[in-house]
Amino acid sequence: TTRFNALKADAHWQTVWDERQTFAADTTSDRPRAYVLEMFPYPSGRIHMGHVRNYTMGDVLARYRRMTGHAVLHPMGWDAFGMPAENAAMEKGVHPGNWTRANIQTMKAQLKRLGFALDWSRELATCEPDYYGHEQALFLDLFAAGLVYRKESSVNWDPVDMTVLANEQVIDGRGWRSGAVVEKRKLSQWFLKITDFADELIEGLGGLDHWPDKVKLMQENWIGRSRGLRFRFEIATGGEVEVFTTRPDTIFGASFVAVAADHPIARAVAERSPEAAAFVERCKQGGTTAAELETQEKQGFDTGLRARHPLDPSWELPVYIANFVLMEYGTGAVFGVPAHDQRDLDFARKYDLPVKRVVSDGAEDGPVFVGDTAFTGAGTIVNSHFLDGMDIEEAKRAVVDRAEAGGWGTGSTVYRLRDWGVSRQRYWGTPIPIVHCPSCGPVAVPKDQLPIVLPEDVSFAVPGNPLDRHPTWKHVACPACDEPAVRETDTLDTFVDSSWYFIRFASQPDDKPFDRAEAERWLPVGQYIGGVEHAILHLLYARFWTRALKHIGKLDVAEPFAGLFTQGMVTHETYKSADGRWLSPDDVANGVETATGDAVTVGRIEKMSKSKKNVIDPEPIVDQYGADAVRWFMLSDSPPERDLEWSENGIEGAWRFVQRLWRLVGQADAADGDDLALRKLAHRTTAGVADAIEGLQFNKAVALLYTLAAAVEKATPSRDRTDAAATLLRLAAPMVPHLAEEAWAAAGNDGLIADAAWPMIDPAMLVDDEVTVAVQVNGKLRDTLLLPKGIAREEAEAAALASEKVVRALDGKAPRKVIVVPDRLVNLVA
Ligand code: ANZ
Ligand code: ZN
Secondary structure, eight states, rough: OOOHHHHHHHHHHHHHHHHTTTSSSSOSSOOOEEEEOOOOOOOOOOOOOOHHHHHHHHHHHHHHHHHHOOOEEEOOBBBOOSSSHHHHHHOOOOHHHHHHHHHHHHHHHHHHHOOOOOOOOGOOOOHHHHHHHHHHHHHHHHTTTTEEEEEEEEEETTTTTTTEEOOOGGEEEEETTOOOBBBEEEEEEEEOOOGGGGGHHHHHHOOOTBSSSSHHHHHHHHHHHEEEEEEEEEETTOOOEEEEEEGGGGGOOOOOOEOOSSSSHHHHHHHHHHHHHHHHHHHTTTTSSSSHHSSOOEEEEEEEEEEEETTEEEEEEEEEEEEETTTTSSSSSEEGGGGHHHHHHHHHHTOOOOOOOOOOOOOSSSSSSSSSSSSSOOOEEEEEOOOOGOOOHHHHHHHHHHHHHTSSSSEEEEESSSOOOOEESSSSSOOOOEEEEETTTTEEGGGGGGOOOOOOOOOOOSSSOOOHHHTTTTEETTTTTTTTTEEEOEEEEEEEEETTHHHHOOOOOOOSSSHHHHHHOSSSBSEEEGGGGGGHHHHHHHHHHHHHHHHHHHHOOSSBSSSEEEEEOOEEEEEEEETTTTEEEGGGTEETTTTTOOEEEEEEEEEEEGTTTTOOOOHHHHHHHHHHHHHHHHHSSSSSTSSSSSHHHHHHHHHHHHHHHHHHHTTOOOOOOHHHHHHHHHHHHHHHHHHHHHOOHHHHHHHHHHHHHHHHHHSOSSSHHHHHHHHHHHHTTTTTTHHHHHHHHTTTTTOOOGSSSSOOOOOHHOOOOOEEEEEEEEEEEEEEEEEEETTOOHHHHHHHHHHHHHHHHHHHHHOOOEEEEETTEEEOOE
């Protein structure tokens, strides 16, 4: 046989698939539907190995589902809005739209060369009005339903560039371009009420059996639900302070009250005390985010105020302003229980406050708590009056009951999750469909005026939002009163674009975002595959958006992604030159830098990244080895959830296997003998590969195919060998589709292997090996039989009675009694 000419086969079959629209989703048959989706790419410029790995996995599953009789939806599109396009505009003077569309063309051509079974007729780009116009309509639906509101919120302001910065443009507190110290500014911005769905978004995780536990846990922690008690301390000199606690059981262990630096009490105190004012200022410089507070040394300022304990008004606690209390969480105030909270203990030791034990693990129960490690475990309540002897949960309930009965507090639940701020002061995003009218306020743009299209004639020569300074774009008549008004110039967070693209893929009418019935036929996505970096925000926002649509009666789908898989990264060795520059693998050969001849230092194996230059561009690799070898390597070396190290050896090995497979599957024997062992192996491999693909264990599928290939290679000619080679071809087809089509056609088959069925499995062939069963007559061994494992009692008995030796031993008579030990023994009693 000849060599497999990958480049020729790739181009040929890709054209055939395109022309015949082989992978257009079948919406007319009544075959079961399967929706396979990989996270759509940001059109950054070129496809990278991470894309190749991600899309190859999805592709194998999509092709497998077709072969097992499903109507498959496997679409692709572009997450095309976002900052890199504006950066390119600023740096290179190209329009963000031109930059983005050119990148899409390049990347689409690259994806096509990998032979993915995609329905390109459904391609979409979020930066086009025929996508974002529908997004504007959905935004208006949520607005009408009260799920959108406006509030003041702070942004990062670069005082030199006079522009709002995204968080990632703030580096060590300074603007990334100007280097100026970034200020916080309050702007009125749009928010989506994701917090209304906090409980649902937690409960919904319970039904996601095909999601990784770690992702569910990350979502749960991000939402961060805490149940507890909100209650008030009276302040001796008047007024009160409300605190939130998740540990009401420790209420008798309190030794101080602390408020956040921007709490109204702190502000009031700062107004009359310059010392307090200075402390508050210092706290703000240290940062006020949860992460910043976590790492700072605990510090406080005694306000001189005294709080009365609600269960004993004669007991007064000092009120501090403390840098570890967050204003945005709970009530912005806490009571400290040093014995049972580490932050409180650090604080108490520093300011010499009482540390009283109120939970005992049984070893110690006296009120004096020593040491510097708080006890946070389970135990019995002590030193706590009516709570003594209760366990923690009982005591929590008792205190909540007492507070509610006494009217000084209420059981309450708080969340870490905040409403989703979607306003961005950027050009390259979906315009928010609102008009601000001096007399009517913010007014929704009527739907018949959508899409609100971004103006093309913008310049990035000066910093700031081009929409805002455009001469005409924002000036419109108020839709309500027709008086002069201005458009909202903020655009939507790009996470909004990716929160519903999977719905638009499923159904894309011109006149509305989606057709409900058709979308519901495809959704939820059966298998979603993507990077774990999206485990929190993207997935949470998409889940929220889907639930919000359900809530307003637009789509009856609760969870958008029934199955989720997060794949590992593609890694490569890193190299450094003698003078400490990162070197690309292309600049290194045999341990030296090609340009200088100096030895290089081989560094750690890391995720391919531009910054470390350890990137391998897929395109030349596809040129050299063909798409199938690249696909095969992506699937073969590591479990898909783990990192895959790219290596020259690896891709060469894959290429050699592709050639070997080509020789094997071309084999057709004239011989018609049997080879039962090979036939069994072929059936078992068919079942094993199916299981592996369904479980997304691609490396396992590959290993099974190696085994079958080796067995076919070793076998002598027979009819079973011909069949096994044919089976091998079909099983490998989802992974190496170009080779498979070529071999399929060469063997004289009609149609495409992409449309062929997955091989049938004969269950009898799966029966695991045979077992040796002893046959006794009156306890004496008379024969041993080779029987299929798991054989039924009656069949084992019948087989024993059929044995000539047994017939002789029984002397032709029927046994009085038969004892069968499954798979081991048949004892016949005469
Ligand atoms: C008394 C107490 C005793 C607490 C104890 C803990 C242990 P989670 O579970 O994360 O929700 N807290 C409440 N509001 C806070 C704020 N704005 N900034 C900083 N800390 C705050 O945490 C809830 C606990 O964190 C609350 O329960 C409160 O301290 C503190 F042995 O109250 B606890
Ligand atoms: Zn008006």
